Amino acid sequence: MKTRQAHATLPHVPEFIGWLATELDSRTLFKHQYVDRRSGAKWSCESLYDAYRGYAWNHPGNARLSFNPGASADSNAHALEALRQDLQAAGSDDERVLQGALDVMAWGGVSAHNAQWLKANKVGLGRMVQDVKAALIKKDPDAPILRSNTLRFNSGMTKIYSLVCPEFVIYDSRVAAGLGRLVVQYCKAKGLTRVPEGLNFPWAAAKEGENSTDPKNRNPSTGTLQFKRLRSGSHHARWNMNASWVLSQVASHARCAASPFRTGVTPAQTLRAIEQALFMIGYDLGAAANA
Known part of the structure; x- marks a missing residue:
């Protein structure tokens, strides 16, 4: 703490x-x-x-997670809950975390370079997300993973961690x-x-x-x-x-x-x-x- x-x-x-x-x-x-x-x-x-x-916020629909496109707070809340549950269920499985992360980027309109990076770093992605999540929950900015020069944390990744960490805003x-x-x-x-x-x-x-x-x-x-x-x-x-x-x-x-x-x-x-x-x-x- x-x-x-x-x-x-x-x-x-x-x-x-x-x-x-x-x-x-x-x-x-x-x-x-x-x-x-x-x-x-x-x-x-x-x-x-x-x-x-x-x-x-105009977001796309997602057939895999069964939510439609929309723009209202209610529509986005439904989409975010589906995305949150999907990421939580993915755990540290690289394939599932990659798919969930790509879907979050699509929702947020920030796929571009983020999707490219996620795909290039698929191996170990699930474990990395879990380790960053653990450090954020502990509120420890000095955790080695948060001080790493290779840490990817930007306007795209904040959306992922906002969904997997409690009380964490985008x-x-x-x-x-x-x-x-x-x-x-x-x-x-x-x-x-x-x-x-x-x-x-x-x-x-x-x-x-x-x-x-x-x-x-x-x-x-x-x-x-x-x-x-x-x-x-x-x-x-x-x-x-x-x-x-x-x-x-x-x-x-x-x-x-x-x-x-x-x-x-x-x-x-x-x-x-x-x-x-x-x-x-x-x-x-x-x-x-x-x-």
């Missing part, structure tokens, strides 16, 4: 958790809007829960951007001029075409409140653990017991809903984020 204890004691981390739990249903702090680059439609939210209600560029924006709001509320180290959740750029005329902004930095860049591998794994722990603490906090995020659902569903709200907000933080 080294990471949980170490991260929990860093300055402002407990305060941020309490603040976010208190403000989770704020109708003023988390208003946001942007234009979806693909559809041209305007997206907006009045609160974090409103962002979750507006969640949309930490991709959109979720990182959304979480960073919450930290900025906290810093402003507390009069801070620097982002505390324990809250400096690294950000990653959106995948854009070279000639994009209207690039999406996923850097939450503004003024003197500056965030680090996310690096793949050990750095990504460490901050994925930190983000997961912080958000899981918020999800179960007594101060937000009456939140609609908690109504009639399990703690795991609450955590996933918060993650999905951040995913939606983090699509594009807009020019104002860097003002």
Whole structure:
């Protein structure tokens, strides 16, 4: 439990958790809007829960796992549960883990290089996933497998580990951007001029075409409140653990017991809903984020 204890004691981390739990249903702090680059439609939210209600991710269907294509939170929940059960049942069997991982990449729209790497590293893949899973569950960033230079941990692999590890969020560029924006709001509320180290959740750029005329902004930095860049591998794994722990603490906090995020659902569903709200907000933080 080294990471949980170490991260929990860093300055402002407990305060941020309490603040976010208190403000989770704020109708003023988390208003946001942007234009979806693909559809041209305007997206907006009045609160974090409103962002979750507006969640949309167009995922393909999967005949093997018997789920249809869809886009809503409910459709994605059904798909993710099928993918989760499949990966859990695969254990350390290389063939089954490879198939399950490829299906996760297809769901997340991140097959490309990830699928190529998974196929090239099929031998031992099942054991590797199990070993990384064990280290993540122990919250030990110093575990040899998480410090290895060969560790593959990116926006694709975070989706796999989010399904096989309890209380582990998908930490991709959109979720990182959304979480960073919450930290900025906290810093402003507390009069801070620097982002505390324990809250400096690294950000990653959106995948854009070279000639994009209207690039999406996923850097939450503004003024003197500056965030680090996310690096793949050990750095990504460490901050994925930190983000997961912080958000899981918020999800179960007594101060937000009456939140609609908690109504009639399990703690795991609450955590996933918060993650999905951040995913939606983090699509594009807009020019104002860097003002």
